[in-house]
Amino acid sequence: MSDRRLPPALATAVAERIRPERLEAAATRLSAGYRANLSSRQAVPDAAGVAAYAASRMPATYAAVTAVFDRLAAARPDFAPKTVLDLGAGPGTASWAAAALWPSVASVTMVEASADFRALAADLARSGLPALQTADIRQANIAQPYSLPAGPFDLTVVAYALTELDLSAAERLVADLVGRAGRVVIVEPGTPRDHGRLMAVRQATLAAGARILAPCPHAGLCPLPPDDWCHTSVRVERSRAHMRLKGGTVPFEDERYAYLVLESGAGSFAEDDNGGRILRPPRLSKHEIVFSLCRADGTLGEAKVASRDRSAFKAAGKLGWGDFLSDDQS
Structure with a gap:
């Protein structure tokens, strides 16, 4: 299992740029906005909100994305991506996770609509591995696949970004992505709403010829009843600044998330057809x-x-x- 804590270089870079005592109001707005299913543009409207996000949300996002990357590595042990596309990249969390897990990563492209997030991603990347230091960080609308970089990319990540799109746009985006070469990783909040949306995206990608590597061990309809949903959890260590911004009293939190790991090609799960x-x-x-x-x-x-x-x-x-x-x- 990979280390699911922020890499020391990233944790230090965030700590050097964040002053928790100045961000408590922004962190409160951020939490309220996400609970209300607001878009990032609404929940994180300015540089203070972006800083609050980095201090309060980045550790949990990193842990969840790394846990999902571990599922991909288990399903495809020989996978060694060289090129990574990070859609809805925010401050570059998923890019950092990919570079930490796979030393083969040589090229990173981050796509992010927010200028404040792009600025922070570029700032933090200077403390990272060479692939991060030279990352291409660009603006585009992920709801419009034709505007995205053409690639090819070995690994495409959409982490906590589909939740902000209309469902039809999310279905179109992922169906387009799996039509290209490489693997696609999607990570979403572990809520009933986002599970339902992810299952709709799943069906659209299956129709487009995707293979599910995880979590589903089959390509049929989800068998869970309407009052249940597929998700899992990862434990996240909290720094003092993290605890302060989240109003926490214990040095950890449990991040619940839902996900899909996909690749082109008909078929089903890869680890064990009988499990x-x-x-x-x-x-x-x-x-x-x-x-x-x-x-x-x-x-x-x-x-x-x-x-x-x-x-x-x-x-x-x-x-x-x-x-x-x-x-x-x-």
């Missing part, structure tokens, strides 16, 4: 571990690992919410 994705935190007792699964045949089910099978029980104990459970582990 399933763990849908929620496992239930542990002295006698067994019980996993709730979305299975490769498109159904929901459970897998139980008895404590009397010591080796299997020990291995199962290392698995958690969002992990993949193969049949030989259950």
Whole structure:
């Protein structure tokens, strides 16, 4: 598993530029705006809002994106992207995560509508790896695929950006992206609303010929009932500045997110055709571990690992919410 904390160079660069005592009002507006599903242009309207975002949201975004990149690396262990396209890049969080995980990354292109975010992304990138220092940071409207860089790109990331588009625009964008060479990673808030939108995008991309690498172990309709939604969680360490801006009393938070990892080509999940994705935190007792699964045949089910099978029980104990459970582990 990759380190899901901000790289030291990035954490230092953010800390040097942020004064939490001046940003509390902006951070409050930011949190309220996102809870109300406002666009970034509304929730982060100025440089103070962008600074508050970097201090309060960047660590969680980085952790969630890195966790999803780990899913891609598990599905395609030989994947070594050289070119990265980061759409709705904000301060460049996903670009930093890609460069940290894959040393092969040599070229980064960030697309961001906000001039304040682009300025911060360029400023922070000067503290990063060579691919970040030389990144192409440009303005474009991600709702208009024809205006985006042509590439080709080995990896395209859309992190916490589809949520701001009309659903039809989101479907068109991702269908266009998977029509190009390479892999596409989408990360969204882990809410019922965004799960529903992501499932609509999923269907559009399947119709466009996409292969789902994660989280879905099948290419059928989502089997979850209307009152449930597919998401997972990653724990994020909080700095003192982070805690202050978030009004937190504990040195961590749990970031809940939903995601898709896609590539061109018909077919379904890549890790194990007979396994399933763990849908929620496992239930542990002295006698067994019980996993709730979305299975490769498109159904929901459970897998139980008895404590009397010591080796299997020990291995199962290392698995958690969002992990993949193969049949030989259950």
